[in-house]
Amino acid sequence: MVKRVLMIAYHYPPQHGSSGIQRTLKFSRYLPEFGWDPVVLSARPAAYPSVSNDQLVEIPSSVHVHRAFALDASRHLSIRGRYLRAMALPDRWSSWWLGAVPSGLRLIREHRPDVIWSTYPIATAHLIGHALHRLSGIPWVADFRDPMTDEGYPADAVVRGAYRWVERRTILNCSHAVFTTPGAANIYRARFPHLPASRFRVIENGYDEENFSGAAALPANAPQGEKPFVLLHSGIIYPSERDPRPLFEAVAALVAQGDVSSRDFRLVLRAAHHEELLRQLAHQHGIADIVTLLPPIPYREALSEMLAADGLLILQAASCNGQIPAKLYEYLRAQRPILALTDPAGDTAATLRNAGIDTIARLDSRDCIMAALRRFIDMARQGAAPMAAMDKVLANSRKARTQELANLLDQVAGAS
Structure with a gap:
């Protein structure tokens, strides 16, 4: 019945x-x-x-x-x-x-x-x-x-x-x-x-396999595998729970040291919702030519963009250790390198480690982010960044x- x-x-x-x-x-x-x-x-x-x-x-x-x-x-x-x-x-x-x-x-x-x-x-x-x-x-x-x-x-x-x-x-x-x-x-x-x-x-x-099948058939929205390296955050950036300021400080410091530039690196923030704040922060840190703010797009197009990005970014504060961003499961299915800026003691980090991914750094530390971003870009460009095994992905x-x-x-x- x-x-x-x-x-x-x-x-x-x-x-x-x-x-x-x-x-x-x-x-x-x-x-x-x-x-x-x-x-x-x-x-x-x-x-x-x-x-x-x-x-x-x-x-x-x-x-x-x-x-x-x-x-x-x-x-x-x-x-x-x-x-x-x-x-x-x-x-x-x-x-x-x-x-x-x-x-x-x-x-x-x-x-x-x-x-x-x-x-x-x-x-x-x-x-x-x-x-x-x-x-x-x-x-x-x-x-x-x-x-x-x-x-x-x-x-x-x-x-x-x-x-x-x-x-x-x-x-x-x-x-x-x-x-x-x-x-x-x-x-x-x-x-x-x-x-x-x-x-x-x-x-x-x-994540939903049907949506990914449809997304894979769409034209890619971002370049893959060639310069500039595209690090994508897809979704809302909350000023407190996903505070972007240490990340912006880290990128600015890497630019000052000559490790990245607008010619070889782009930080793409899709549908972040707090665009005015992010735009001000980007100008304040002198990285407006690196940070790209993009509007919301239909769901399958957003998945297609994930599939085409060189790297995918997670932001999650220690105050949210009992939470996991819903997009993390889509990131895992996209089979693209993931950089997680989050507390290593939280559920988000634990889920990534369980999937075999260790590219994790604290969201609130500029120096940790700098080191992690250098390592992440190098590994991703060499095809050596850790990916989740498909059996782990399918369980989600x-x-x-x-x-x-x-x-x-x-x-x-x-x-x-």
Whole structure:
């Protein structure tokens, strides 16, 4: 008998500009292969800051998608850029709750799901999941991905308090809380020691082979194997969690020493989002002719660019040791040399070492980055940079992760 899961997710096509889209999209695409029929409850496109139709074709026609009323407080409820704080707690899409809970109840009556699943990083999704769980009695799995709160995070104390409230309400009422790294799950086991450790599960992110097959057929967006050497960072660069300043200082120092120049090295930052800050930093350090800032492109084109780059760059601060950037799994599948600027004690570094990759340096040390960048460029040019073995790569496929989710849903539905 086919079982059904109601999936509550803000990040879903046609939303654009977040790697978080891939997790729910691929789960909904592959769950039917493992006996689960997904029904997706998302937000109306007007709530998204940016939209693109390039991944709509990846939603199977068999998947029922309902897009509930939602507003973005910063765009729809503001006057001259200002809006009431209460309208944006726990996040700017709190109005989604008003549209999604009635819509979710209608979907429950129509489709009779066996399990409810909601996914962060939009905290309102867990509030919707909690309400539908309490109103229907259907067991609920909460996909946290990364920790929702930490010491000093979110930076705003009022928002942090709201997140703490949502976090505790979710953990105490869900059947299982799912995280994308062992470190994140361990943080919550320690934070809620009175709960069974089995409540906290790990389902990592991954890559999709179908997308890479399509990307390989596209024209390359970057030169490969010839000067200048292209080091690509694909995705958002957060000023704190992925602070680029030590990297810019290191590149400037290498330029001053004559180790690199604009003729033989380019640092390409694709869809970084904080372009003005990065542009100022590049000019400040005298490397504006080396740093190239590029706008977002469709997902498969971004993968094609990864496949063509000479090297791929990861940035991750020590404050995020319990997190792994979702693009890391795509980097591994791209089979291009990877330079990771991250804490050697974190989950990102551990994942790379497990894959046989040791080109790692601390993000917060200019001198470490200088030495690592010299070594990395030399090894990559000689074809000697370490690559992940394909058996390690294949274990990270989205289909394999979906089977893990299906197994968990089977367990939850069976227990209920």
